[in-house]
Amino acid sequence: MSDSPAPAGHALFRHRAFVAFWFARIASGFGFQMLSVAVGWQVYAITGRALDLGLIGLAQFIPSVLLALPAGHVADQFERRRIVLFGQIVEFSAIAVLAGVTLAGAVHEATILALVFAIGVAKAFEFPAMQSMLPALVPAPILPRAMAMSASAGQAAMIMGPALGGFLYVAGPGVVYVVAGTLYLVAAGLMAWLRYERTPPRREPATLKTVFAGVHFIRRRPDVLGVISLDLFAVLLGGATALLPIFARDILHTGPWGLGLLRAAPAVGALLMSLWLARHTMQQRVGMIMFASVAGFGLATLVFAVSTTLWLSLAALFALGAFDMVSMVIRGALVQLDTPDDMRGRVSAVNAIFINTSNQLGEFESGLLAAWVGAVPATLIGGIGTLVVVALWMAWFPSLRRREQLQEPA
Structure with a gap:
């Protein structure tokens, strides 16, 4: 950057x-x-x-x-x-x-x-x-x-x-x-x-052909498919925020005020990072920056999982929101710039399905796993799973890993 x-x-x-x-x-x-x-x-x-x-x-x-x-x-x-x-x-x-x-x-x-x-x-x-x-x-x-x-x-x-x-x-x-x-x-x-x-x-x-044209376009573009599917699986596995009430009451031993701070921390981190990104340009190695930010998201999830103090949990959630904003901006810009204008609506629609599904199913997955093994192990599994996804996607989408600029030269 x-x-x-x-x-x-x-x-x-x-x-x-x-x-x-x-x-x-x-x-x-x-x-x-x-x-x-x-x-x-x-x-x-x-x-x-x-x-x-x-x-x-x-x-x-x-x-x-x-x-x-x-x-x-x-x-x-x-x-x-x-x-x-x-x-x-x-x-x-x-x-x-x-x-x-x-x-x-x-x-x-x-x-x-x-x-x-x-x-x-x-x-x-x-x-x-x-x-x-x-x-x-x-x-x-x-x-x-x-x-x-x-x-x-x-x-x-x-x-x-x-x-x-x-x-x-x-x-x-x-x-x-x-x-x-x-x-x-x-x-x-x-x-x-x-x-x-x-x-x-x-x-x-x-x-059916024109309505599903966005799906077919994404399948033919490895970089676009890579960033959209990376978002799906990373959010699906890293849904720690759905378990915040459990962490606030049973692990951090705080009340509603503490829960409010925990819920606000990711958004504050994302807001401050978005303001920084609005003034600075990403000029090289954007693929690696994106993968590093998703990995940072996973590591922040792990820190939050093992934290037993409110200040460390807030710091982890703050970092989680900031890392997520970096990857979100890169993913969003890359998808838009790699897509012709006459296809952007349909590609954005497919992306919306992935986003909505991952958010909803991510909360369900976190709740189901927490009910089975407990909140801390479930969050640890989510953080580790995010890191595994990053490693797999770096191997499966090498062109995305080597991507230097958001807008590739013609």
């Missing part, structure tokens, strides 16, 4: 389209995090059943997986900005309805779940369009910095959004929904204002 900032002429915030994109990402990110807190509290207050909290996650997970490939096809056939804008308008509308029925005292669990499902459908179409739109907003050499800056918006929302939502919930869930809806309206306004150049896509009818 370079230790000096990129030339001022390439500063990200001199690109007006990226500025609008970044602020829209912040507004929608904060809105969604606040919404998530309020929905969880409200549903549990209505029913008192823990199962219903799982139904909230299921209502979002089902459309994110089932609609991913069709959404990727749509992102490659139509103007991506309009797809993102339409998705945000749908999300705003659902939140507005949620605010209305809540303030009117007519809210019901089924209504909430139906509206959450509608938001999940909108997000399923919004995600691949937004991911594949970013390369058109900035020059290719600074795309990694743009992705890091975009990620910083998401991390900031993850850290501060739930706290803000919880604070506003004191005044009632309806107030949270009004504020969240306003933020989504701001995001939609910025997206409507945003302008960028893109060659009009060639329209193709939706067939």
Whole structure:
């Protein structure tokens, strides 16, 4: 990596389209995090059943997986900005309805779940369009910095959004929904204002061949297949954060305040690393940097597993989030730069399936293994498994290991 900032002429915030994109990402990110807190509290207050909290996650997970490939096809056939804008308008509308029925005292669990499902459908179409739109907003050499800056918006929302939502919930869930809806309206306004150049896509009818074209493309590109599958298996095995309540209570002997710190530590590490990456460019040996960062993720998981003091556990989780951000930026930029513009939506959709599946199954795998052998052994197994995956992928994808630059010369 370079230790000096990129030339001022390439500063990200001199690109007006990226500025609008970044602020829209912040507004929608904060809105969604606040919404998530309020929905969880409200549903549990209505029913008192823990199962219903799982139904909230299921209502979002089902459309994110089932609609991913069709959404990727749509992102490659139509103007991506309009797809993102339409998705945000749908999300705003659902939140507005949620605010209305809540303030009117007519809210019901089924209504909430139906509206959450509608938001999940909108997000399923919004995600691949937004991911594949970013390369058109900035020059290719600074795309990694743009992705890091975009990620910083998401991390900031993850850290501060739930706290803000919880604070506003004191005044009632309806107030949270009004504020969240306003933020989504701001995001939609910025997206409507945003302008960028893109060659009009060639329209193709939706067939199995075109819908699954992203899968076929990834199979023919070893580097793209390597980075996407590396993310899948590393996250699948290294899901230590799902076991944080067990570590907080039974191993570190701390209370809810300690659990809150443990949950925040990875996001803080990721946020600070994303800000650093937004000012520095990766100019050589990006393949080895990526593998080293995933290995660092595995080692941080091992340190967390054996730690019995809160400060060391926080440091390990902080490092875990920072290492994950480095590999995430490299993986994301490499996938986008290795993919032609007319395929980016479908490839991003396949990537979304891998990300959603690995996150959900990773938490399930960690919980299942912890129930079988205990939290500490399960986390140790996850950390060791991550290191094994890194070693195998370095052997199986030698071109990725030897990759020098994110954008290979033509």
